[in-house]
Amino acid sequence: MSLDLSRINQLVVNRLRLDAEGQAVRDILGVNGQGVRMAAALTCIIHADDLDKTPLPAAPFLAWRRMPTLLSERVVHRASYTWWMYDDRAQGYARLDELYGLIMRAYALRTLDQDTGGVIGAVELGDGGAQLFDRTLQRNASSINLYITAA
Amino acid sequence: MDEGLRGFDEMIAWLEVLPARLEQAADEGLEHGADILEASGQMTRLYRNDTGATRGSTVAYVDNGSGGDRVAAAYATAQQLNPQRTEFNTIGGSAPETSAVVLTNFTAYNADLVTQGGGAQDWITEAMYAHANSIMLEVARRLREVFR
Numbered sequence: 016m017s018l019d020l021s022r023i024n025q026l027v028v029n030r031l032r033l034d035a036e037g038q039a040v041r042d043i044l045g046v047n048g049q050g051v052r053m054a055a056a057l058t059c060i061i062h063a064d065d066l067d068k069t070p071l072p073a074a075p076f077l078a079w080r081r082m083p084t085l086l087s088e089r090v091v092h093r094a095s096y097t098w099w100m101y102d103d104r105a106q107g108y109a110r111l112d113e114l115y116g117l118i119m120r121a122y123a124l125r126t127l128d129q130d131t132g133g134v135i136g137a138v139e140l141g142d143g144g145a146q147l148f149d150r151t152l153q154r155n156a157s158s159i160n161l162y163i164t165a166a
Numbered sequence: 167m168d169e170g171l172r173g174f175d176e177m178i179a180w181l182e183v184l185p186a187r188l189e190q191a192a193d194e195g196l197e198h199g200a201d202i203l204e205a206s207g208q209m210t211r212l213y214r215n216d217t218g219a220t221r222g223s224t225v226a227y228v229d230n231g232s233g234g235d236r237v238a239a240a241y242a243t244a245q246q247l248n249p250q251r252t253e254f255n256t257i258g259g260s261a262p263e264t265s266a267v268v269l270t271n272f273t274a275y276n277a278d279l280v281t282q283g284g285g286a287q288d289w290i291t292e293a294m295y296a297h298a299n300s301i302m303l304e305v306a307r308r309l310r311e312v313f314r
Contacts, residue, residue, distance in 0.1 A: 063284025078284045083295035095295065151282045151299040158285070 017137065018091040018134060018165050020160040026127040026135075027096050027161065028079055032060050041118045043110060045073040048050040063099060067151060075102040075110050082160075096161040097143075107160065108146045111157040115144050118159055127163070135164035178230040186268070187312050189265075193228055195305030196267050200226040200233075202301065203269045213279060213287040219248035220279070222273040224289075228265060244272035249276060269293060 030039035042153040044059035063080035078099040085093035098118055100111045119140050128135050143159035202225035213220065223244035225234025237256060244252040253274035269290055270276065280288040 063286060066284050073229075080284050082285075083293055085295065085299055097285055101274075147281050149282050150278055158279065158281075 016092050018163065020081070020091060020094060021164060023094050023127075023135070024081060027156070028060065030121055030127060031098075031118065032057060032076065034125075036121045040114060040121055043074055043114060043117070045075065061095075066099075069120070071101075071152065071154075074106065075100060075114060077101075077114070082136070084141075086087075092165050094163045096163070098159050098161065099158045100159070101149065101152060102156075104148070104153065104155055106155065108157065109153055111146070111155060112144070115157060115159055122161065134166050135163055137164045138162070139164075170313040184312070188309060191312050192265055192305055193230055193232075195308040196228045196234075196265055196301070198299030198304050199297065200228055200267050200269075202297050203267060203293050207269055207271075207289055210289040210292060211246045212292055216280070217246045217248040218263060220271050220276070222247055223252075224269075225271065226267055226269040229268050230265060233268070241272045248273065273281050 026035060031040050032058055033124055038053075041056035045054040059076035061072060061076065061078050063078040078101070080097050082095040084091050084095070084099060100114045102108070102110050122138050122140055125137060127138060139162040141162075147156040147158075148154075151157045165166070182190050204224060207224040207226065210221075223240040225233075225236050225240035227236050232302070241254060251274040252272055254313075255270045255272055255276055256268060273279075280290055285291065
């Protein structure tokens with residue numbers, strides 16, 4: 016069965032933005048060095064195309080992007096996403112490393128469309144975690160990839 | 167020698183060369199894939215290229231020791247077009263019994279290029295995702311031919 020990309024986008028983002036499984040991720044977002052929340056966590060999850068808009072969300076924040084899909088016999092068989100994680104340079108990478116684990120856990124806790132009997136067969140995570148510095152954004156960065164396969 | 171024994175000897179001889187023939191078939195399929203990836207990487211529109219070094223030094227090769235000439239030519243292109251920002255970006259030493267296609271260029275800023283702005287200019291992932299499936303199908307087709 017083909018994946019509905021619009022629906023999958025919504026499920027992937029809402030897992031961290033709204034679902035209970037994403038609460039631990041949201042608890043970290045937008046919190047400054049003194050542990051004070053600088054912005055609502057919801058504003059700290061944006062599409063990667065919005066990274067060129069200013070001001071950027073309070074750090075740490077997340078940006079998502081869907082990667083090219085894999086077609087098999089004209090059916091969208093696999094959709095891939097990258098969650099980019101950003102933090103202020105002074106914070107180092109500790110919070111990004113923590114986010115990496117929390118994002119993994121958020122997707123592992125419950126299948127994305129389990130409740131609705133959907134078409135997602137498997138959700139795999141991996142290929143990420145490198146400690147990067149984004150010179151354009153002047154932020155520390157890391158990423159985690161998410162692969163969603165049709166049932 | 168009777169027919170049965172000759173058939174057995176031929177089968178043993180075929181089995182002895184089989185691993186090498188499979189490896190060769192897989193490498194030929196991957197070489198085909200490397201050509202596709204290189205062309206795709208050179209045609210990308212994800213980034214703007216001022217000097218031509220990024221596009222011109224984009225190269226793909228099978229990591230089996232056969233890509234030396236392609237790598238050298240691509241590196242020379244980067245040195246010619248942007249000598250201040252040339253870097254030898256390559257990997258070597260795939261795990262034993264593993265074949266890999268390497269897609270890269272020889273600019274010092276390639277790592278930044280593919281990661282900045284949430285991967286907005288990630289030309290490597292674009293090429294890999296676009297062609298991975300067809301490359302694997304080509305490798306599979308060539309492996310099947312070994313048994314014909």
